[in-house]
Amino acid sequence: MGPSTDTIFPTAHKLAQYGWLGVEIFFLISGFVICMSVWGRAVGEFAVSRVSRLFPAYWAGIVLTALVVKMWPEITPLHGWDTVITNLTMLQGGNNTPNVDPVYWTLFVELKFYLIMVVAMLCGVTYRNCLLLCGVWTAAAALAPALKTPLLTAFAMPQYAPFFIAGIAFYLMRRHRPNAILWAIVALQLLLAQRYIDYRLATNLGKAAVDALPSWPARVIIVAGFALVGAIALGLFDRIQWKWLTTAGALTYPLYVIHMNIGMTLIHHYRNRIPAPVLVAAVTALMLVAAWLIHRLIERPLGKWLRTTMRRGIDDVRQYVTPRRRHARRTPPQTPTTHHMTNGHCRTP
Template sequence: MKNILGIFFDGKGLKKDNSLNIIRLFLAILVVYEHTAPLGGYKVNLDLFGKSVGAWAVYIFFGISGYLITASAFSNSVPQYLIKRIARIFPAYLAIQFVTAFIFAPLVTLLNGDSIAKLWETPVTPIGYFLGNSLLAIKSWGIGNTLSTNPYPKAWNGSTWTIWNEFLCYIIIVIIVSLIIKYKNIYIPLMAFLWLGLSFLSSHLPEVIKASGNSLIDVKLFVPLFAVFMAGSLLYTLRNYLRFNLFGGIVSLILAYLIITSFPNFGYQYAAPFILFVVFVIANKIPSPKWIKTNDLSYGVYLVAFPIQQLIAFALLKMGISIPFIVFVVLASTLSIFVASLSWKYIELPSLNKVKGNNLTKQEKIDEVPAMPTETVGATYRRSSRI
């Protein structure tokens, strides 16, 4: 009887030997799955509780990121923290933007029978695309008319807009932590207040959008994501009191379901701590392949999948071949994982080692990763329905 009760009630905080890497990789694949429908020209219903499965993947990813990034903010000086965040985001991001601008776009141009010189006569040239997007805030989605024959011709890498929102979360949380680090008694109430306040704002977005006016921050997209991020921050400040056991996971899952179904338009922000509790229970209980534990591919998959899917769609149309939706998903996922593994080995991990040093534990090297995109393909990426 004691052993049976132990299955439900025994637990601890988030273990260092957890399965978050495989969970995040799975979430990245869900985004590949989500993008396959519009990019491949398929009509598939991908909704879950009124939102796409990709949207749920992104919200969970932002919540996980909130937990891990808040841990980093508390354990590093502000300069160290910022250097690590820059090293985690920029090298791989700039690499895929460079490859897209100077390899993918010219390749498609040549296969279309046009001269590469034409790329330099368009409003957005390869160098304009690369430089315009180099500081995370996306200025250009396309390069000339390179994708004009694709089912979705407007963006080479529509996923990347989210990184700007992620970086804003990074900046804001380190400011918050630097202001309160000496006041331990307010950690939990402040994080709870911020999560609840952002969740409330998420439920009143029209008024918030009207009040914000024009700014660098698209509050319609940023506020709901930051609310989920702060839910992760709250769980980090509560880490000494939490035990991620099966009973708590079941209760949290029920509470999350009740909140989401009661408030379908904004309930996920209020349900975020309970959803994350379930995720951390899974991360503690489910084993992960050793290679995935020490090689974090989720960010790389997120970065490379969209342009790879565009290339696949272009090639299929060029050859006059039609393949089933699930085959497209598997092909795009496999190629994305392969390229992401190269990105991790030759770009991301060396960059992290350079700023962190080579004597860190494996977990320290992979403790943070930018969140994934929330946007599905629509009329424009900034105004389409979320993934």
């Protein structure tokens, strides 16, 4: 087995134990970004933007991860090619199909958030409706554990709702201006986010971690995440124009969909041949290069093709469906008699 990670990297190990909180911060940022994305858009336009953004790199990540795991089933086995095919839909979380990579569970959570925002779009994305969404979702997430209704729990997502909702409130601050109501929503979500820290510790590190690790670092990281997004909402970073941030932002998603199973497999496979610091640095560099290649060779061209193709499909729907509905509303009902007599004169209705 070799030495444990806390022996090889005593300092880094203490920090890495709380790395799972990156998911929570991602959900917080997602609430901000997706609320911005749906504002003033039709449902079709939102669907095009999300599909073309998520699926190209995701498909590449699935294929690459499946090949590596199939070649070196040292960390986890490949649960059959039917599992891989189902994963291509990104809906495997809804039918108990194993994820090709464990991190993919977060994408199904994102899809449920998108569905919630689509409902909001159908009702109209306005300041008032977004506030109503924050209130209704908060109530549903708070009641779901007690009601024990599977459908409500599945879509209210009590563990992660505080981050999405706070992100929405932060965007309302950015779009309009901060006020007491929005700050109250953020403060309430920050408090509610503390409720599931032990649950998340146990999910990621095992039940023993709840007693072995202090929870205060996790709470500090969550507060720091809220402060960061709050600073963005208030415009404190508007003057920062670092060009490398654009590239870094473009690589985060491709890196995310390939990093875990592939990275762990490579480290496990070469752990006795290459010194640990060199191996970790090499695997990290390799993952960054792979993410850049996926972005340039797959994500950008395939995303562009998907956008073009889906927009044509939406145009077809608008062309062949919408005019008929309008015509149906404007056509008066047919009657057997087209003229009526009024005081001895002919009147056309």
